Amino acid sequence: MAASATSSPSKAEAVRTMFTHIARRYDLMNSLMTGGRHHAWRRKAAESAAGAPGGPVLDLATGTADLAIAVRARTPGRFVAGADFSEGMLRVGRAKLRERRVARLQLLVADAQALPFRDGAFACVMSAFLLRNLDGLERGLAEMRRVTIPGGRVITLDIVRPAQPLWGAVFGAYFNHVVPAIGALVAGNRQAYTYLPQSVDRFVTPDELAELMEKVGLRDITYQRLGLGTIALHVGIA
Numbered sequence: 001m002a003a004s005a006t007s008s009p010s011k012a013e014a015v016r017t018m019f020t021h022i023a024r025r026y027d028l029m030n031s032l033m034t035g036g037r038h039h040a041w042r043r044k045a046a047e048s049a050a051g052a053p054g055g056p057v058l059d060l061a062t063g064t065a066d067l068a069i070a071v072r073a074r075t076p077g078r079f080v081a082g083a084d085f086s087e088g089m090l091r092v093g094r095a096k097l098r099e100r101r102v103a104r105l106q107l108l109v110a111d112a113q114a115l116p117f118r119d120g121a122f123a124c125v126m127s128a129f130l131l132r133n134l135d136g137l138e139r140g141l142a143e144m145r146r147v148t149i150p151g152g153r154v155i156t157l158d159i160v161r162p163a164q165p166l167w168g169a170v171f172g173a174y175f176n177h178v179v180p181a182i183g184a185l186v187a188g189n190r191q192a193y194t195y196l197p198q199s200v201d202r203f204v205t206p207d208e209l210a211e212l213m214e215k216v217g218l219r220d221i222t223y224q225r226l227g228l229g230t231i232a233l234h235v236g237i238a
Contacts, residue, residue: 015133018192019063020088025187027064027092032186033179034227039066041226041233042128045157046070048235052153055123056081060112060144061130065093065105067157071126072105081122083110113140120149128157131209132199142216148238154218155235156209159200162229171230175200206232 022029030038049057049071055078059068062082071080082105084090090107097105110116112127113136125144134140144154162168175197183193204212209232210221218236225232 015195016086018189018195019086022183022187022189022192023064023086023088023092026089027066029183029187029193030066032182037227039070041157041231042067042070043074044226045126045128045155045233046074048155048233049124049126049153050075052124053149053151054078055149055152056121057124057126058083058117058122058147060084060110060115060125060127061133062093062107063089063128065090065096065107067126067128068093068105068107069096069100069102072102078104078123080105082107083112083115085109085111113143115143115147117147119146120152121147122152123149124153124155126155126157129159131156131158132203137204138212138216141212141218145216145218145236145238150238152238153235154213154238155233156213157231157233158203158209159196159230160203160206160225160232161200163225164229167229171228172197206234209234 045067057071057078057080059071059080059082062068062084065082068080068082087109093107112130113134125148131137148154162171179197180190180194184190206223210223213221213234213236218238221234221236223232223234
């Protein structure tokens with residue numbers, strides 16, 4: 001769902017162009033694809049962020065800033081930064097912030113695998129629908145940990161393959177055939193919504209992601225499946 005930088009310059013530029021092209025229809029497509037449930041998943045992630053130590057929060061691959069806004073609503077006293085490598089997505093996000101008069105939330109362009117922040121700059125680092133887009137998943141997780149204070153939280157939300165084979169087949173049929181058709185009709189970009197299910201097929205399992213989080217130095221990692229098992233919410237301690 002969300003955009004992110006990758007380690008390959010050519011791929012990064014292709015993904016950036018793709019997300020910039022669909023930016024104006026991005027929110028509508030998310031609501032159509034998920035029946036509006038993506039807001040509830042982001043609120044669930046924001047609840048996890050509320051348990052982090054005091055301090056600023058970073059939302060990576062913020063897109064149009066829905067997760068960052070959910071964090072501000074859940075923890076009004078925190079400063080939140082939203083970073084994305086697509087300026088087109090951020091333009092939509094900034095317009096949303098102005099319309100809703102959201103304060104203490106700054107959006108900026110940044111590469112998720114080479115963050116322009118000092119070590120331990122944030123009490124909590126989050127991402128929603130970022131990790132599938134990274135060529136270097138372990139490096140991206142290591143960057144998230146690097147900019148999180150000791151004892152802070154790293155939280156990820158992403159689409160995963162369902163554990164049950166029968167439901168997985170149904171989900172796969174919907175994702176691989178229905179979603180691209182909706183994308184072509186609503187967003188005018190079948191390619192972007194063909195890339196989406198392909199990225200899920202290539203992505204690690206929730207258990208494998210937990211192992212990678214532990215490998216980069218995170219601890220006490222937990223995860224839960226949401227969305228009938230199609231969404232995984234991971235939380236680790238830096």
